[in-house]
Amino acid sequence: MVSTAVKRVEIEAQKQLRGLLREHFLDLDRAAHDTDRKVAWCTSVGPCEILTALGFEVYFPENHGALLGAKKISHRLIPRAVGLGYSAESCSYMTSDIGSTLADASPLKEAFGISGPPKPDLLIYSTNQCREVQDWWNFYGRRNGVPVMGVCPPTHLGEVTAEHVAFVRRMLVKLIEQIEVQFGLKLDRERLRDVVALSSRASALWRQVLDTARAHPSPITFFDGVIHMAPVILMRGSQKALDYYEGLLVELWDRIREGIGAVPSERFRVYWEGMPIWPKVRELSEKFYDLSTVVAASTYCNSWAFEDYDGTDPLAWMARISTEIFINRDEASKQAFLGELFDRFDIDGAIFHNARTCPNNTNSRFGMPQRIREEYNIPVLVVDGDLSDIRFFSAAQTMTNIEAFIEQLEDHAR
Amino acid sequence: MSEPIYVGIDVGSSATKCVLLDGGGELVGHHVVPSGFDYAESADSALAHSLLQASASRADIASCVSTGYGRASISIADRQVTEISCHARGAREWYPQVRNIIDIGGQDTKIIRLTDEGKLADYRMNAKCAAGTGTFLESIALKLGVTLDQLDELAMKSREDTVMNSYCTVFTGTEVIERIKEGQAREDISMGLFRSIATRVSEMMSSRDGPVSATGGVAAHCRALIRALEEVLEAEVFLPPMPQHAGAYGAALIALESKQAGRSSADHVARG
Numbered sequence: 001m002v003s004t005a006v007k008r009v010e011i012e013a014q015k016q017l018r019g020l021l022r023e024h025f026l027d028l029d030r031a032a033h034d035t036d037r038k039v040a041w042c043t044s045v046g047p048c049e050i051l052t053a054l055g056f057e058v059y060f061p062e063n064h065g066a067l068l069g070a071k072k073i074s075h076r077l078i079p080r081a082v083g084l085g086y087s088a089e090s091c092s093y094m095t096s097d098i099g100s101t102l103a104d105a106s107p108l109k110e111a112f113g114i115s116g117p118p119k120p121d122l123l124i125y126s127t128n129q130c131r132e133v134q135d136w137w138n139f140y141g142r143r144n145g146v147p148v149m150g151v152c153p154p155t156h157l158g159e160v161t162a163e164h165v166a167f168v169r170r171m172l173v174k175l176i177e178q179i180e181v182q183f184g185l186k187l188d189r190e191r192l193r194d195v196v197a198l199s200s201r202a203s204a205l206w207r208q209v210l211d212t213a214r215a216h217p218s219p220i221t222f223f224d225g226v227i228h229m230a231p232v233i234l235m236r237g238s239q240k241a242l243d244y245y246e247g248l249l250v251e252l253w254d255r256i257r258e259g260i261g262a263v264p265s266e267r268f269r270v271y272w273e274g275m276p277i278w279p280k281v282r283e284l285s286e287k288f289y290d291l292s293t294v295v296a297a298s299t300y301c302n303s304w305a306f307e308d309y310d311g312t313d314p315l316a317w318m319a320r321i322s323t324e325i326f327i328n329r330d331e332a333s334k335q336a337f338l339g340e341l342f343d344r345f346d347i348d349g350a351i352f353h354n355a356r357t358c359p360n361n362t363n364s365r366f367g368m369p370q371r372i373r374e375e376y377n378i379p380v381l382v383v384d385g386d387l388s389d390i391r392f393f394s395a396a397q398t399m400t401n402i403e404a405f406i407e408q409l410e411d412h413a414r
Numbered sequence: 415m416s417e418p419i420y421v422g423i424d425v426g427s428s429a430t431k432c433v434l435l436d437g438g439g440e441l442v443g444h445h446v447v448p449s450g451f452d453y454a455e456s457a458d459s460a461l462a463h464s465l466l467q468a469s470a471s472r473a474d475i476a477s478c479v480s481t482g483y484g485r486a487s488i489s490i491a492d493r494q495v496t497e498i499s500c501h502a503r504g505a506r507e508w509y510p511q512v513r514n515i516i517d518i519g520g521q522d523t524k525i526i527r528l529t530d531e532g533k534l535a536d537y538r539m540n541a542k543c544a545a546g547t548g549t550f551l552e553s554i555a556l557k558l559g560v561t562l563d564q565l566d567e568l569a570m571k572s573r574e575d576t577v578m579n580s581y582c583t584v585f586t587g588t589e590v591i592e593r594i595k596e597g598q599a600r601e602d603i604s605m606g607l608f609r610s611i612a613t614r615v616s617e618m619m620s621s622r623d624g625p626v627s628a629t630g631g632v633a634a635h636c637r638a639l640i641r642a643l644e645e646v647l648e649a650e651v652f653l654p655p656m657p658q659h660a661g662a663y664g665a666a667l668i669a670l671e672s673k674q675a676g677r678s679s680a681d682h683v684a685r686g
Contacts, residue, residue, distance in 0.1 A: 354541075373536070397540075
């Protein structure tokens with residue numbers, strides 16, 4: 001193992017991010033306790049712009065699932081949900097989140113001094129990422145006696161056609177009508193246009209943030225990305241997200257100019273396919289750091305890098321971006337996407353995470369790693385684990401696998 | 415001045431193996447001890463016995479590479495290299511044409527594939543599950559009240575093509591009970607267990623092209639495993655002279671080559 005002597009230079013913007021997140025969750029908590037304000041829960045690439053434009057405060061439960069994993073408490077909470085009949089092999093974001101509600105245990109309490117996730121007035125999903133969100137949301141719908149509504153875009157698409165977009169757009173129109181009727185609201189179309197424009201700009205800035213990793217050495221890693229992506233998920237459609245990414249970009253460009261790498265003695269650049277292993281993000285980050293290897297690009301962080309809004313039909317933009325995301329595409333489209341990123345980020349090898357409870361966001365089960373290895377002539381590794389449930393992860397095996405992978409890259413470099 | 419000694423120590427989940435080479439790459443000492451609770455102590459013991467065999471002392475150690483799950487516990491190691499690279503290096507020294515190496519250890523099973531040039535092409539390790547590992551066999555043997563060696567002896571007497579339907583250690587245990595109730599011969603049940611491992615191994619192989627070698631403690635002790643692998647893979651499986659020591663041997667070769675190359679970072683699989 002090669003140990004880097006140069007000390008890591010932390011990204012300064014992270015301090016600002018902590019404050020931003022604090023204010024975000026405090027405001028959500030205030031909204032949940034204010035009868036004049038409404039809270040809607042939404043899936044992470046769901047139609048949140050409609051909710052914001054209608055005046056809802058938006059909360060993203062998948063972020064809470066990730067937080068429970070990162071805080072290493074999911075495995076204690078999941079049994080509560082399993083006891084209710086939710087399979088231990090189904091989405092561990094879902095089972096840990098339901099478990100946290102049943103146990104009244106949320107890291108948000110301790111972190112921000114609030115009562116936990118904000119109580120919902122409305123639950124909105126899109127099955128563009130998985131069907132599990134419907135079951136997850138329905139649990140809370142029953143528990144809180146609030147409506148659950150959603151859209152179900154066509155899945156596993158090759159090309160996303162105008163017909164697909166029109167079909168999903170019609171679902172969004174129907175959804176708006178349902179919400180308007182339920183809550184006695186009327187959507188302000190100009191407001192929606194403004195929110196979508198902000199969302200698109202946040203996403204464009206996020207893509208620029210990810211693109212800084214093209215530099216050698218890269219100023220940012222996947223493990224930084226999973227932290228700094230919070231505003232584009234939680235606050236897209238707001239000026240706050242834009243301000244944050246503009247500041248972060250200035251810092252990252254400075255790092256590139258000054259040659260400050262996220263991994264100072266960068267030797268190899270690898271790609272991470274699949275979900276993060278949230279309970280082990282720190283350990284994995286340190287492992288790659290010790291191996292002088294930067295995880296320069298990932299499918300996960302790119303999930304919120306949408307195409308630009310052209311200023312015309314905001315619902316068509318929402319329909320398109322939510323339908324054409326990686327997870328919703330066929331194998332050939334996914335492989336082509338990965339190939340583009342391998343070239344773009346000068347990738348030496350790819351690691352696929354087989355997330356045991358997330359088959360939809362796992363791409364190692366139908367031979368793709370083998371095909372990638374043949375087509376792009378790069379070493380490929382599959383590691384077993386899970387996004388949140390640590391019981392599926394073996395530290396010794398995974399770390400040995402990763403070390404051997406770097407030995408393989410050394411071998412190939414000779 | 416005494417002959418310099420190159421040390422490879424493989425601290426596995428069940429056993430700690432040590433191999434010593436002289437400057438010409440000749441194997442001059444080796445030993446294996448149970449890993450136990452204290453990896454450093456086990457490694458020290460294996461090293462002491464190996465040095466005794468080689469009539470050498472610690473002062474003669476020119477370089478040491480550690481490998482295996484406990485590789486970080488070895489303070490005298492100049493470098494740690496994964497057991498994947500070390501098993502590949504060791505097996506390739508014995509069989510230069512080998513393309514697939516099947517290493518079945520106590521805790522895990524590794525399938526290592528080499529390129530025509532002897533570089534690491536691909537490797538796979540079992541998931542967080544004992545299926546296909548030495549622990550699988552040990553657990554069932556314990557349940558049947560026999561040792562691993564006795565299980566092997568029984569299996570080698572089997573004449574029936576018995577196959578177990580489970581990989582899972584727990585479910586296979588249940589299946590064995592069912593087979594006993596059905597009156598199946600203990601020899602055939604025993605051989606079925608080895609076939610279960612061989613079938614699991616075959617699923618982990620990305621390609622069956624080229625010569626195959628088996629390494630690790632299970633291959634060292636169980637002829638029935640080699641028989642089962644040859645049946646399932648329909649190919650000859652080469653068993654090296656010291657299968658259990660393949661990782662330690664590879665580590666010692668890497669130590670020797672690193673020193674000879676005058677580099678701090680060891681070469682491994684590609685060098686022969």
